[in-house]
Amino acid sequence: MNPVLEVSGLWVIGPNGPIVSHADLAVEPGRTLAIVGESGSGKSMTAKALTGLLPSGVHAEGTVAVDGTSLDLAGGARALAAVRGRRVSLLLQNPFTSLSPVHRCGPQIAATLAVARDEVDDEVRRRLAEVDLPERVASMYPFELSGGMRQRVALAASLASDPLVLIGDEPTTALDVTTQREVLDLVARLQRERGMAFVLITHDLGVARERADEVLVMYAGRLVERGPTAELLGTPRHPYTAGLRDSDPPLVERLERLPSIPGSVPRAWEHPAGCVFAPRCERADERCRVDEPTLGGTDADGIRAWACWHPLDDRAAGVVVVTRTSPTDEGAPTRPLVTVGGARRRFRHDAPPALDDVSIVVGAGEAVGVVGESGSGKTTLARCLLGLERLDEGTIEWAADRPRATRAQIVFQDPSSALNPAMTIGAALGEALRAGGQDPSAVPRLLELVGLPVPYAKRRPRALSGGEQQRVAIARAVAPRPDVLVCDEPVSSLDVSVQAQILNLLNELRRELGLALLLITHDLAVARQVVDRVYVMHRGRVVESGAMDRLVAAPQHEYTQRLFASVAGR
């Protein structure tokens, strides 16, 4: 079959140099191509170049052929006008901002429908039905709909002009896991019905594994490997692909230590000579640091290809050496540290409660998880435990009567706002040490503990990468020697290759310092790697709790089952 979309020699060039360097890609009708990469990989810029949406100061080069018509990408929006919408359409990440807030959904879908005026209403109704939405949505405003419904409206709108290719830029990242699955299932069905090609841009290898026929891996603006999904993920040739695959935490088993890629993702304008991945690659030698490898095809049709001087062979690529931990036992902790009983909290009288009769226990030195989707109340629970939020009803009892700073400390999701931008790292850590009655001269030791160079004490947060900032946030949280370390989505906003490093660090710290850990997360696989016992929350209630091993093997509650079933790629 001939590709419906074929891009050759794509360059995206920004003010500081190339953002995407020489990428080729093609997708056939009805098939799905995933472009996988971390931040700064150039995957989103690729989508923007193909839809003529590059920001000012950034331009593209290369050609795109859609359904046989070849266009010059350097022409930008004007050159793409003929295909934009009509043949190639786009679905964005955030359903909360991708629709005009002051226009009803119906007209927004109708804007690109090619039907006679008097048939518009019927057609809108038909299009809504196609994405499993009721007729009344047409006369509703986007803010009246849930995130999942909005993304369905957006999908209907982007399909209104019946495109041959749909490009989805992280189309489900902003959604809850259960909703994610529904939306992706819907796209798959529409793809089948329409014979439409789908270019799925994602950071999530699990989603790619489950949905794509073919995968492209991008790193720092370069295409580093491509191939059919199963083959590429089964026997990756490029060390980065293998690293990315292995640092994605598994759900079925708990690893003693997650494989991870050292260092952090280079910023878009940092261009080392030679192979872009060399600074983080164990196999790199002199040649890698001087010569940049090009993408070389290997099989007859040229689909499987990688850009590496020292590709992994079958054996190295296929096997991950892991140590599995022994299963933990069920039941309550022997020595409770903090007990929450019958906690209730409601923020607005006309909204459902954030906490509805929640009781949990965290024992000394224990790792406990609270798992749930957005709106489940898990973050409110954490904040109440820290004393950042009060309870309407219920009790929080601490076994030991210690000062606030030494009871519990917290690590937040977004490391960039977790540190005071006006304070140096050293000052922030010194303050935390003093708050716990510790000697403030222990800052260097604290930095070493979280794996950061001592001179970082003089820096400000801005000069650090996301992963490094999160290490500092963790150091600050453990500085006062708290009994419990609460981590609220500690890795959700980090790149996959950095996530594994942070999860390993949390496990190490727990062992070394004898901390109890309370991990708040939406990600079951992340919880799996860290916690022994877990509480599953749904709409302010704990619906199920028990040993993680038991829950993975046999979830009891209907919601827990649904949650486990939604985890992508497994």
Place this chain on the structure above:
Amino acid sequence: MTARRQLTPVVAAIPLVIVAVFAAASNWLAPDARVQDILTGVTPPGTAGHLFGTDTNGRDIAQLAIAGARTAVVGPVVIALGSMCIGLVLGTVAGYLGGAVDLALSKYADLLLALPTTLIALVVAGLVDGGYWVTVAVLVVLFSPTDIRMVRGAVISQSTRPYVESAKALGLGRVRIMFRHIVPNVLPVAFTTMLLNVAFALVAVSALSFLGLGVGPGEPDWGRQLSDARDLLGRNWAAAVVPGVLIIVTAAAINLLGDWAQERFERRGSGR
């Protein structure tokens, strides 16, 4: 593009430095600003010894304009600084603590903002009748509600950030959190607002002296000079043009600098 951005503050700073020198050294640069010569009266620009001519009372327009820089600059700087000090303290307290303090301050701000500043300043300064520094004091009070609001908003947006929550979890005191953690992060935007306020205050102070309030009669002042010049348009154009251009250029230079600073801080903020 970047060259232009670097150029803006330099271009804006030149007139400001000149005006500052006028204000600082007016006794030396314009010793005869107050000297009247009623017999001569109005003379056009270019009259011997008077580059820009003289006004009704025979005072030298150029010297008056140099000496007038003092009241034009000192008061507005005091107003901007004073109202921002009030804004930083009350705005931080209202924003961080909320509750009754917040409510009272918001209502006070609402009331003052329900009328044009020019009108309140005119009425209050006019009825109180107390000269330049009373006018300055009135304007400090009138400028403070917007500063309180601005700081309050900035503090509220900071205080929900995780770094503040972390400080709370460490059990740090409220005062330490407010002034050691939050305020340093509000200062850039406070500084920009203050800069822009200097320009507004310059216009307001001169407006009041244009209306005959504030500066005493006979004192060199741009607003008063303009007011006097209304009757001289046909006889000495410079009497209106010189102080008029000075006010416009000074205000524009400050605004340009403020706008530049604002853009810089915003860009730095978004780069995080």
Place this chain on the structure above:
Amino acid sequence: MASRLGRGTLGRFVMVRLAATVVLLLALSFVVFALLYLAPGDPARNLLGPRNPSPELLAAIRAEYHLDDPFVTQYVRWIGDVVRGDLGTSIRSEIAVTSLLADRVVLTAELAIMAFVITLVVAVPLGVRAAWRAGSVFDRTVSLASIVGVGAPSYAVGLLLLYLLGVRFQLFPVYGIGDGGLDQLWHLVLPAVTLAIGIGALVFKLTRTAVLGELEQDYVAFARARGLSEGAVRRLVLRNALIPVVTSGGLVFAFLFGGTILVEVTFALPGIGGLLAGSVTFKDIPVVQAITLLTATVIALTALAVDIVTYTIDPRVRARGLR
């Protein structure tokens, strides 16, 4: 539609907002009444003006204005009179304040409306265009001009215009208001343009910021990506940008009324603003009180109108209702 969105209808919204406006005005009227006591010295003496009063005259004034009553009683009597349309008598001209105002309010209204129209016709389109071509030479030029314009005081600009266009090139009349009708409007052109420069710079900035803010939104990228024409995208953006522009309309109006005082003095126009400036210097307190209250009322009603318009054009506000 509004009923399905629940919680409030336009009628109820207007009633509640109107009540809030009345409360605000009552609070302000209290402050305005207190102005009588703000001026240093004996209020009775102040009410008599610069005449040299005999003790009998002072006593008569104290009785006429009930100055010996408790403050609150005085206020209640005063506000009662105000509501009935009696704003007292001017000290300077000894004419009823209401008729004094009636003579001048038309001129001020004409001036304000003219300036407002000039602003709308010029500044809003410029703001939209500048935002659409952000970073272009056009945008940078107009933006720079607006920075100068926003800070330029109307009295300075007015005198410069007066000198250039009135005295030097004699294109416009210098002083006065002409012989009524079209001639009066012709005399108001220069003052209105002066007023419009400052306001226009502000409106330009507001419009540009609003449109630019909308252009950066995801929905614009999404609309373009699905092939909406540039015209359709423009309509989408302008409809959204309308909301912040209208919301800041109240601010613009307050600015406008502050500006009329200075412009009327600069051009020696016999309007409300000029009267206020004169009355303040003369300590003609009844007139000052009346004008302050009138201005507050106009601005409060504008704010109310802005709220109502926002309610009708922003579905989110409609749904939120009255909180």
